[in-house]
Structures are given as C-alpha cells and as structure tokens.
C-alpha cells in the first residue's frame with residue numbers, strides 16, 4: 001500500500017492532533033512502582049531491565065494566574081528535551097506538573113474582580129472571599145497548563161497538583177507543626193517590607209528598587225539644656241522620609257565625632273511632637289555622611305531597628321496598614337503618608353526648623369506585585385529560625401551532593417546562604433495556607449497542634465480556655481512550594497515496614513499509602529529553573545527537603561545520608577530570552593514576544609528548535625524570528641525527504657509488487673541496527689552510518705553538558721547537510737528498479753538503508769521537534785518497526801533513542817567521502833564560474849596523487865553524476881588556458897567549449913593571490929613570533945605550520961594559473 005504525506009508541511013494541521021493524542025493515551029504517565037523490596041529496577045524500553053535509576057524532574061510550578069511567556073517556553077523546551085531524551089534512552093522518566101496558588105498574585109486578581117463588581121474583599125468577608133478565589137481557580141486556573149499541553153510537554157498529567165490541594169495542605173501543616181515543635185518557628189517583632197496596597201509583609205526578594213529623584217530634608221532638632229529648656233543649639237539630621245520623624249526615639253552620632261563631643265549625654269526635643277529623645281553613641285554611624293547625626297526610627301527602618309535593639313530604645317509605630325499616620329502621630333493622625341509629609345515639611349519651615357532641602361536620588365523599594373512604594377514597618381510576624389536548616393543546606397552543596405550548572409551559581413548560592421536571616425513566613429493575606437496556630441484570649445499564649453495530629457484544637461493548651469481563635473495570617477507561598485520535592489511523593493503520609501516517617505492518615509496521593517513513590521523518585525534528578533527564583537525557591541527546597549527527608553529511612557531501613565536527602569542532584573539555571581537586539585523584553589519597551597503567537601505562525605517545533613539551537617549554559621538568547629523561519633524551512637526539508645522516500649518506495653512497489661514493510665522480515669534487516677552495512681556496501685552506506693555514530697555521540701555528550709545549542713546544531717547539520725544534501729542524492733544513483741535483477745536488489749538495499757537511516761535521524765530529532773517526527777514516524781508502518789527493532793511502539797517518543805554504539809564507525813569511508821565531497825564541491829563551483837550550463841555534462845582534467853585517483857576511479861559513478869562530468873583525464877600537468885581550481889589535494893580543470901572570460905578569470909585569480917598572500921604573511925608572522933611558538937601547545941604550532949605549507953602551495957598554484965592566462 002502506498003504511503004503518503006500531504007504535499008506541504010503544515011504544523012497547525014498536525015500539532016493539535018498529536019498534543020491531544022499524547023495526553024489522551026497517557027503516554028507519559030509513570031505509575032507508582034510496586035513497593036520496593038530491592039533497589040528500583042527500571043523496565044528499559046527495549047523490554048530489558050536496565051537497572052538505571054528514574055529520571056525525575058519537577059516543573060517549577062507556574063502561578064495559577066499565569067500565562068505562558070518566552071521564559072517558560074525556554075524552560076519547558078529544555079526540560080522536555082531532557083525528559084524525552086532520558087525516556088527514549090530507557091530511563092523511567094517522570095516530569096511532574098502543577099501550579100502554585102500564588103498568594104498575593106491571585107488575591108490581587110480576585111480583588112480586582114470584586115472591585116469591578118462594585119464590592120470588595122472586606123465587604124464580602126474572608127470566607128466568601130476564599131470561596132470566590134476557588135471559583136476563579138476552577139474557571140481560569142488551568143490556562144497555563146493548557147498551554148503546556150498544546151506545546152506537547154511530556155509531563156505526567158495524572159500527577160498534576162495544586163499547592164492548595166488537600167494532600168499538599170496536610171504536608172504544609174505537618175511541616176509547620178514539626179518545625180514549631182522543634183523550636184524552629186517563633187513569632188516576633190521585626191521590621192518587614194510592608195506593602196500598603198496588598199496590606200501584607202513581603203519578602204526582601206519581592207521588593208524591586210527603582211532610582212527615584214527625591215529630596216533630602218535637613219531638620220534641626222533643638223538641644224535641651226541642663227535647665228530643661230531649649231539651649232538654642234541644634235543638631236541637624238537629614239532624611240528622605242520626613243514623616244517618619246513622628247516615630248523617632250533617638251538621634252545617633254559616632255562616639256568619636258569631635259563635632260558632638262560636648263553633647264554626649266544630652267537630650268533633644270523632637271520637633272512638632274515635643275517628645276524628649278536621647279542622643280546615643282553608635283559606631284555604626286558614618287561621620288562622613290551628611291552632618292554625621294542620624295535620626296533613629298526603630299519602627300520604620302531596619303538599620304534604626306538594629307540601633308534601637310542595641311540601645312534599648314522604644315519602637316513607636318506611626319503608621320497603619322494602609323500607610324496612613326496612626327494615633328501615635330498626634331495632630332497628623334489619619335493623614336496619608338505623602339500628605340503628612342507635605343504638612344510636616346510645611347510646619348517645620350514655619351517654625352524655622354527646616355535647615356534645607358536638597359535634590360537627592362535614592363533607591364525606592366516597590367512591591368513587585370502591585371508597584372506600590374514599600375514601607376519598612378515594625379510588625380509581629382512568624383519566622384523560621386534559619387539554623388540549623390541553612391547549615392545543612394550549605395553542606396549539601398559544599399559536599400557536592402547538588403551540582404550547579406553554570407557552576408558560578410554555586411558561589412552565589414553559598415554566599416547568600418551564609419548571610420541569610422531568619423525567614424519571615426507569615427503573610428497578611430486571606431488566600432493561602434492559614435497558619436495552624438491558635439491565640440488564647442485568656443492567657444494570650446499560642447497553641448500549635450502536635451505533629452502528626454489532625455483536627456483543630458478546641459481549647460488552649462496552656463490554660464484550657466476555649467476562647468481561642470486561629471491566627472489570621474497565612475503562610476508565605478514559598479513555604480509550600482519549598483516542600484514540593486517531598487510532598488509530591490507522599491510525605492508525610494508515607495508508611496512502610498521500615499522507619500515510618502508519619503502516620504498513614506496524613507495526606508497521600510489517592511490510594512497510595514506506601515512509600516514506593518518516594519523511594520523511586522526522591523531525590524529528583526534535576527531542577528531546571530531561572531536565576532530569579534534561586535533564593536525564593538531553590539534554596540528553600542534544599543533547606544526543607546534536606547530537613548524533612550532526613551527523617552525518612554532508606555528503603556533498607558538505614559538512616560538517610562545527606563547525599564540522599566537533597567531534593568535534587570543537579571540544578572540547571574537557564575538564561576534569559578531577549579529580543580533580537582539583545583534587549584531585555586519588557587512591556588514598557590513593547591518588545592515582548594508572545595510565544596503563542598510565534599507558535600501559531602511557525603509551529604511549535606520550529607520555535608522549540610530556535611530556542612534549543614541558542615541555549616547553552618550562561619548565555620542569554622537573542623530571539624530572532626528569522627531563525628525560526630529558517631527552522632520552519634528545516635522542518636519542511638525533513639518533510640520533503642520523507643515524501644521523496646515514499647515516492648521511491650512507490651516505484652519499487654509498482655515494479656516488484658511489494659513495499660518496504662514486506663522486506664523487514666528479511667533476516668538481513670532483522671539482526672540489529674546495522675542494516676545492510678557490510679564491507680562491500682557502497683561507500684555512502686558505510687559513510688552515513690559512520691556519520692550517525694558521530695552525530696549521536698555529539699548529541700549525547702552535549703545534552704549531558706546542557707549544550708542544547710551544540711546538540712541541536714549537530715542534528716541540523718546531519719539531517720540537512722549530510723542526509724538530505726549528500727546521502728539522498730547518492731542513493732538516487734543506485735536506484736534503478738527497471739534494470740536487471742542485480743540492479744533491483746541494489747535499489748532495494750539502497751531504499752531500505754535510506755529508510756533505516758532516516759528513521760534513526762527522526763528518533764534523534766524527536767526530543768527537539770516532537771510533532772513533525774511523530775507525524776512522519778506514524779505515517780509509515782516500517783518506521784515503527786525499524787525504531788523498535790521488530791516491535792511496534794505507540795509513539796516515536798517511546799522508541800529507542802539512537803546511541804553511538806548502534807552505528808559502526810568507518811574511518812576510511814569518512815575520509816574518502818570527505819575527499820569526494822571536496823572534489824565535487826570544487827568542480828561544481830568551477831562550473832558555475834565558467835558559466836557551464838546547469839545540465840551540461842563536461843570533461844575534466846585532474847591532477848592528484850595515486851591514492852586519491854583510486855578513490856575517484858572507484859566512485860566514478862558518483863563523481864560523474866554529482867559533478868556532471870563526462871570524462872576524467874588524469875594528468876601530471878593540466879592543459880594551459882583552462883579554468884581551474886586548486887586545493888592542496890588536487891587541481892581540477894574543466895574542458896569546456898565556451899572560452900573562458902580572460903579578464904574575469906584574471907580578476908578572480910588576482911584577488912585570490914592577494915588574499916592568499918595575506919594569509920601566508922599572517923601564518924609566517926605567527927610562526928616567527930616567540931610569543932606564539934613558545935606559549936601555544938605543540939599541536940597548535942604544528943597545525944599552523946601545516947596550514948602555512950598548504951597556503952604557500954595554493955598561492956603558487958594561483959600565481960601559475962595567472963601567469964598561464966593567455967594575453968588579452
């Protein structure tokens with residue numbers, strides 16, 4: 001039966017279909033293994049157990065509010081390539097998807113929705129609000145994962161999670177109660193970054209600093225004399241936030257600052273407020289900056305807070321949650337912070353206490369989420385005591401249990417981890433995991449349930465009162481996502497005969513109460529993520545992962561070592577996608593490329609290939625649509641190659657009455673992947689199989705090193721350059737089904753070999769371009785048989801990934817083919833130069849050594865067909881007056897009746913001579929330079945010498961040819 005593909009390659013027509021197929025057929029679902037009694041055995045795809053461990057990778061969960069952007073597209077392309085590659089290579093490959101509930105982002109989204117309905121969060125109340133968020137999530141929450149499905153990400157959808165799922169919420173509660181029980185969670189007052197818009201504390205990492213042209217206000221604070229009255233002397237302080245003076249509780253000076261020695265021990269009168277405040281001596285104060293005196297507002301500045309602690313100063317909070325002045329601000333109470341600022345400056349001026357206003361550029365922190373100016377503010381929050389969690393997380397990396405690529409991120413990570421503060425985990429939001437702590441109205445103590453318990457407490461654990469209410473704060477969203485590597489595999493609910501880590505009633509994946517998942521998939525193999533969440537997420541997963549998994553015994557009952565406690569063994573930090581001009585994409589600049597739009601235009605495969613072809617560790621990607629267009633053409637070339645093969649097969653079928661498929665039972669094509677490659681096989685067969693060896697080992701090596709670019713480019717070169725441009729052209733020569741029996745057999749061999757090589761190349765390309773390869777692979781039953789070596793696979797994605805050892809190398813075939821290619825290319829370009837007609841078959845003269853002559857003679861049919869040569873005259877010297885090309889290995893001339901254009905040829909040769917003269921001069925200079933010859937490795941110097949000899953020879957040949965030109 002003839003096989004065919006539509007004439008034109010149209011990605012939109014095929015991609016949706018396969019994306020749906022992969023999901024529907026659950027191709028990438030990895031079931032929970034049977035409980036492990038022995039180390040995990042993996043079913044290799046060839047049916048043998050290869051004993052390799054699972055390849056597990058967690059998708060950095062996108063925000064449930066998210067839409068796919070170019071960064072996701074790059075990240076997911078890289079993860080999908082690696083996962084598909086590992087899966088095809090026989091590993092049990094699990095890529096686990098999910099979404100994050102994204103506290104602030106989601107709350108803001110639903111708040112806006114309420115505003116548009118003319119109501120608000122406060123008006124509807126907490127319970128209704130949370131219901132509305134869930135409702136929103138059910139309607140819109142899956143958008144980004146739907147986009148992933150469409151893009152063919154080979155994740156296990158049966159394991160999709162949401163960080164607010166019941167089972168993951170149980171893990172969050174258990175983690176909190178254990179840490180509290182271990183004395184690692186406490187509640188305390190601290191300066192936090194307060195967002196008055198979102199009305200919550202936000203992490204240091206969620207504050208973005210922008211340069212802001214503002215002012216520095218200089219304010220005079222009167223010194224109080226010994227008589228208790230103003231002495232007439234002042235200390236001048238400077239501030240960018242004058243409204244905070246309402247909360248000043250001291251002025252600090254350096255203890256050795258000579259300007260103020262006489263004021264040691266004195267007090268000041270706080271202007272506008274009238275409060276008496278001390279002058280404190282603190283070596284932290286810089287004498288060089290401003291007047292050398294700083295106002296101290298412990299409740300509104302982290303440095304001042306530290307000074308306040310050192311000197312036991314009171315902290316006076318002067319602002320409310322919305323950044324309005326509160327009752328502590330006296331006459332300014334109720335004013336919005338900037339209105340208050342204006343009024344205060346005005347009042348100071350009226351009282352002659354404003355010494356000056358200077359222009360001043362400073363960095364102002366904004367809330368990353370809503371852009372409001374962040375207000376440092378004292379508040380009561382929940383914290384994780386970072387030690388000993390941080391030390392363990394440092395050891396995991398220092399001892400090499402987690403490897404970073406690019407390696408420089410190891411240093412960044414360690415540096416940050418050694419300067420880490422206690423982690424503020426509370427957020428004043430309504431959407432999130434509500435902190436499992438209860439406040440007692442009677443004794444004011446806190447009740448946190450015991451680890452392993454379920455159900456909420458009904459009475460105070462300290463005084464027994466039932467007047468307890470749950471904490472209103474929720475947990476930072478990174479607290480739950482930091483637990484993912486353990487919680488997605490069943491922690492803490494997993495049980496087993498050895499070392500049960502937690503009671504079985506704690507959350508587990510549906511119906512799974514044993515620890516098989518955990519044993520099979522933890523630690524995960526790899527994390528691929530962006531630099532921006534290295535600290536937010538990566539560091540926290542390491543801290544929490546190492547901490548909690550350590551309590552889970554190894555399958556054999558022994559204690560879990562640190563090497564097995566880490567949440568992942570490798571971290572690959574991917575680069576940024578910039579625009580074609582290397583500018584960062586931003587909405588402001590209007591240069592954002594929407595991946596979905598580009599995919600609509602060129603197909604997912606071409607976009608994936610564009611990203612892969614530029615992705616390497618530490619290098620940003622300048623996304624250029626022109627390249628995507630080029631890879632769309634590449635896909636087209638692959639498509640047409642399949643069509644060409646099918647047409648050849650049709651020709652066979654017409655004459656011999658059977659297709660390729662019928663020959664696959666032939667023993668010659670059934671014993672392993674070395675189909676048809678034998679000593680006596682034609683050179684192109686031996687060569688292309690040897691090239692397959694080279695390209696598969698290049699891909700393997702480069703994917704191991706995260707050199708996606710090198711891997712993609714070598715496949716591209718192989719498929720287009722070697723397979724399509726050379727190999728297919730060569731097989732055409734052997735193809736003659738209308739000839740005698742021997743020719744028919746040779747044709748059949750050629751065709752089977754071409755099918756085999758093409759099929760292997762499809763598999764090689766499949767992780768990079770999953771759609772087109774699936775479409776073509778499924779379009780002919782022979783492919784599935786070739787890919788499975790006799791067994792049919794459901795998908796190319798489950799076929800065997802080509803390995804170097806599948807393909808024998810043949811150094812002789814490679815060097816001979818290289819010579820033939822050079823010879824044919826030179827002859828073709830010479831034909832072009834002399835204007836030989838496209839179809840004209842011309843005689844040539846050739847001077848070369850005996851070995852090369854033998855190659856040409858053995859492959860005369862190839863040379864004649866591809867260089868369109870009618871006759872080859874071997875000579876020691878070429879006839880004068882013929883246009884010729886020279887390489888170190890040969891000189892070739894074309895005997896063509898059209899006389900050569902002497903002036904043009906003279907022009908060409910003159911240019912050639914001057915180019916070669918420069919090259920030779922460069923080589924000579926380098927070789928005479930002791931700085932080069934003395935320092936460069938010997939093989940480089942040798943190579944340069946060889947290059948010089950060759951270039952000298954070429955120069956001589958060009959000069960001779962120029963001299964040999966007839967006079968005009």
Ligand SMILES: [Zn+2]
Pocket residue numbers: 195196197198199367368369370371372
């Ligand atoms: Zn905000």
Ligand SMILES: [Zn+2]
Pocket residue numbers: 440441442443444445460461462463464465
């Ligand atoms: Zn109590």
